[in-house]
Amino acid sequence: MTEIRSYRDLEVWRLGMRLAASVYRLAVKFPISERYGLVSQIQRSAMSIPSNIAEGHERDSTRDFLRFLSISQGSLAEFETQLILATELDLATQVDVEPVLGMSAELGRMLNGLQAKLRQRLAPVSPASGP
Structure with a gap:
């Protein structure tokens, strides 16, 4: 298992970056008229996902990291909604x-898993029961 020294070592961040890059490649196929509308919104929400993972990781506490992961999940839902709207239109x-x-669904599963792991870390350890 690789030691996590930086947010760049996190697989969830790496997938978030791949998702954001995919969105930028997809966006060039949208009509020019949407450059400052839906395209801008989709790019911003996609970029927000790995950005918040990185920022949260670099914070001083597990609670802060959890909060930023939650923000990433919100951005992921926002991104998916905008992308679905783009197909509807x-x-x-x-x-x-x-x-x-x-890719977005996989990222959501990874975010959920990481959050669950971090919550376990925060859970108080109950004293072992005696015989």
């Missing part, structure tokens, strides 16, 4: 969006 095709939504 025929700004993006289902073929282009499906792999990105698959």
